[in-house]
Amino acid sequence: MFTDFIEKLQPKSVAGRRILKISGYVALLIFILQLPNFAFTKDTSGPLPLFTIVLCAVYALFALGLNIVVGFAGLLDLGYVAFFLFGAYTAAWLMSDFGYQISERAGASRHQFSFDVHFMSAAADTLKGVHLSFWLVVIIAALVAALAGIAIGAPTLRLKSDYLALVTLGFGEILPEVFRNFGDVGGFNLTNGTKGIGPVDRVDMGLLSRLPKLPLVGKIPANIVSSDYKTKFYVIIVFCALFVYSSLKLRDGRLGRAWMAIREDELAASLMGVPLMRTKLWAYAVGAIAGGVGGAFYATIVGTINVDTFIFAFSIIILCAVILGGMGNVWGAIAGGVVITWFDQTGLVWLSTKFNSAAGTNFDFKSYQFGLFGLVLVLMMLFRPQGLIPATRSRQVKKADKQVLEHDHLGYGLEIGIDPPDHRPRGLPDEFETRRP
């Protein structure tokens, strides 16, 4: 099929493949740097405004994170929104004047708390509250999310896979409610309840703004104003690139192989000496880091954090992205994240205006988005469980498996005179191996 065709096109020699790979990366880099300069990205009513591209990149980062949990380690997490929430609230706490409001509701008679901390922030020194540098906040958000991942994972990861899905879902539902209700805890306002926290400070670019004018990129500003999606895009692309790199390194390393061993067969993995709990916790923690980083960055893009953003549908959109792209494939997760987010943010609305102006109807694609995502999940599971871009390893496994099956068929049918039972699971291709005699 298509993948075979691609394989045929690739050069045979090692050097040739390497040259192809490097030139591919260079072309990708130039394309990404050039992307905000294209005219279509400036058209806010067009199909691909820069704002949507930035959100696509943020969601691609989330998909990368969830891909580690679901794709690499095979743990179904339906509460990924929890890490997004922790990341976003960490940024909102540490990068806004909210520190000043904590005891506002308690009234003047009580002791007034006020945190006024400034550290390399883009915010003016006269502002009250905690204002840290975005880059420090990102690290803190990553740590907070990783700790949250471990805290959620530690009691739950020994559960069966379906119960694990349920419990993560439960956490994903509990946390927003807790954050909503913590607007008033014994008179203290910890989360500002339904009103949300804002405005979140701008991202400070620090020493990077001292650089001379770069080709394609242009001059980097001292801090990113809210309408400067170009610089926001470059920042999130850097995060994505870092996470792609670490995903690939982790996948091929000891930890990644342990994750895949657990995904294929937990019992066999534990017999081979893979420490189950520790390995799974690492998957959770690493996956959560992407959620935390993405959440913190998201807070700076939208400027105000509201608890209504953190709904179950978010977890499903990300899951949809991972499954559409191909579980366990880093590039697939990115592609899935971009495609799904585009449909979610702009695509459906744009398509319906196009469709309606062409056909003269009044049809709203956007109102079918839940069904669409649901349909993507169901159809992918039924007809292409390996995703649109299957992981390279599963491609090889599939090839080998086909050979074994053909061999099986020959002998089996002749001897007993009945059709061979097709025990081959219809689901995830990577688990095909388990039935090999």
Next chain:
Amino acid sequence: MATAEDSAPPLEEQDDERTIPVRQTTSAGYGATKWKLESIIGMIVLAAFSAWIVASFVKGPRAFIQVLVIGLSNGALYALIALGYTMVYGIIELINFAHGDLFMLGSVIGAISLEQWLGQKSSSPTAWVWLAVTLLFAMAACALINIVIEKLAYRRLRNAPKLAPLITAVGVSFILQNIGIKLNGSAPHSRFSVLPRGALHIGPIEVRIKYIVVVAITAPLLLLMTYIVQKTRTGKAMRATAQDRDASLLMGINVDRIISYVFGLGGALAGAAGVLYVQVNETTRYDAGFRLGLIAFTAAVLGGVGNLLGAVIGGVLIGVIQSLNDGAPLFLGQEWTQTVMFSILIVMVIFRPGGIFGKHQQEKV
């Protein structure tokens, strides 16, 4: 509670080859002390909870009992939904995430057919007859929808790795929600109830008639369910399939048909719960199924997944806990309902995945 069971499993448990009465931890000695400790902590939690309930009762006995009645009625609805979860889990080991949304569809179908097609908006004897018709119609519709879902989505994945049907169920849940949005609108839709509005006064306590009606309709349904599962030939086949699908197949049971039947029964119960829910709460919303479904699943877990009687008891228990939390004095209040419910779910799943009566089971290898 758990200590006696764990240290000396009764004989009949050992006969059952499929449940291995082993502790989950590798080291037996460590496991024993751990379970003792867990059961002691469990006792303490239970004692604290009982003390809390007693304190709440003492603070406001009248409010407490009224809330309790609401809880029983809610619990009856949860039991109906929980049965669908528990039967499906019992037979194909799938957490059917779409089941709650099926309940939501049942409520929307019931409300639309009663109000818009039959035009019944107020309480009268004719309206009650039409309500009965609507109930049957919604049950049939939901049973059909559930059978179709199983046939189209879950059947092909029966031998797939566990992740695949779970993800499919989540997908189906979203599709059903979208149908709910299309039928009901994305905002909550207020509906008319045709049940009598009055209340019975038993001493100082006021019991609304609608709650009595709910219990009066639910109880026969549950009895019918028990009869079908325990006494009929199909019920026997269902139990056999739940125990061992391959062996049932060899015994000549049409497993596909039995699984369809189970989905149909579960769907019918969800439809009934949906119609009754609208009559009590007078509102339909497309996202009701997701949350109530999860709460109902909590009920199923509380009673032990796969255990029919357990689901009913768990449902009633969860209904009572929820309404106590919502309305009784000294409890957290409505804004914490989800947190309380899901905390129960998480605690149960982690510490007693077999339910409050269930034994601690090891996963089959």
